[in-house]
Amino acid sequence: MATDTSKYKLNHTMLRVKDPVETVKFYELLGMKVINKIPNPQWNFDLYFLAFDGPQAESPGKHWTDREGIVELTHNYGTESNAEYTICNGNDEPHRDIAISVDNLQSACDRLEQANVAFKKKLSEGRMRHIAFAKDPNGYWIEIIGLKDQVTTETNTSTYRMNHSMIRVKSAKESLKFYQETMGMTLLRTSENEAAKFNLYFLGYKREGETENSSATSDREGLLELTYNYGTDDPDSDFKGYHDGNAEPQGFGHICVSVDDLDLACARFEECGVNWKKRLTDGKMKDVAFIKDPDGYWVEVVQNEGIKKRTGW
Template identity: 65%
Template sequence: MATDPSKYKLNHSMLRVKDPKRSLAFYEFLGMKLIHKLPNPDAKFDLYFLAYDSPSALSHGNVWTDREGIVELTHNYGTEDDPNYTIANGNTEPHRGFGHLCISVDNIQAACQRLEEQGYKFQKKLSDGRMRHIAFVLDPDGYWVEVIGQKSLENTEGVKETDVATYRMNHTMIRVKDAEASLKFYKDVMGMQIKRTSENPKNEFNLYFLGYGAPAKENAPDGVAPTADQEGILELTWNYGTEKDANFKYHNGNAEPQGFGHICISVDDLDAACARFEEHKVDWKKRLTDGRMKNIAFVLDPDGYWIEVVQNEKLKTRANW
């Protein structure tokens, strides 16, 4: 059985959370819906899968493995009652790696005002710094959630309303040491396409946006990302020179202190996809045949970030999730 990478989806991004009630309240306030839950009382952890699911959402009503733009929250029992338990958000030294999630919204000023009125803190407000078209709100664990607009600022100036049903879970950002190696991996092995590139030589960093499905819009308005209407985008951030430092390494979120866990790709045929990855001589964290869980595998990217691989259950039934 062959596998077709064009049918793959960037299904979800996993974050560990301290208190699921607080985290669920935050992401539901952003308009997401709990579409699936996997309780694991024997192992003392639960998994919560949230996604945009309004009638206008890109994958409304789909089985959870047949979607892009899901946020998986992992809760290990007891952390909510542990005053010393904290999450590594990926943005503080020496544990930088994962950067942020990003949602795109209809009216960015109104969306940020709504978050501020609810009492959520910001890492960067729209009015901070020179970049007036993006903001970063903090979730209850201190993870950064970027907010970008689906329309130009001029078209939303003075608009007071925002409709969460129009929001998208747009992208997940991770920092990479060697852009060339990472781009080759995500294109050749994971089958993604580069949708857009943002080069910033003055500030010595580049951003690469990759994913599956349709290409970016060709005629996006000024100040609007060409991929703002999409979900399931992976943003790779490369800071110039890191590839030349033999000792440089990013934190993958799974070594202590923990935080971000993995991204997940859903595939057309899990066995065939894993056989293809084997042909590409990937580094495995977990093969399908390892351990008791025979329905998931984990591949390691060039920086040691974990990539979960699961079956798209719409295309082929495999697991009783």
């Protein structure tokens, strides 16, 4: 018996946060719900898992490991009262964002503005009038894009999707090979922007009926967007690489893939010759593994408890 990558899911994106109360309140304003909390007082941190969970969501009511489009917030005890603690939002250079897709782009942005949410870019600003960027309480950028079929009625958060996580990569060729061949993802859409000297690659675990290089990816969850800026992989370039979010100063932590059989999946990754951050057998936590992608970003691997029970999370 072997692991089946077609059953894998891009489960969540982990972000470290300063104040969990304030941050959870923000994501609830977006329409998300805390679907699980894992306290870890023995290690002085708690985990909050948020997702769109209404009746019109993609996977309402499912176990948190059996979903895509989750945001995991990590709170290390005491940061909320530490005036010197700051979050690396990943965009000062810039590096990363997460994106939600909404039913009525203008109405959704108006609603957030009325709630005094800070924006990096409003719809009315810049050349790209089809996207906006809000900022969460930690400074992380939340890209806001439209679902394929926009409505004229007032926005309804129960229809929203946590569409994708974006990371910048040094070599498109190396990263695409890793996420397709090693992680089992499919390249679903490519956006080439030669004039601006960057390309976007949208990958995910292909679902029934989906085709490669589809033009419509905004209506689903669980996508990974790779941003490649031309020349960063040039051997003569002075570019050294991107901050992985886990070196100081910390912020973004990892993306997570849930698998059909954790032991078999990790055995396959071993055969693929991955660069391990943590094997299943390392450390005290024997139910999670971490792989490093070509840029050093961490990819957590966990058991999909909807397929096979393991931890009782």
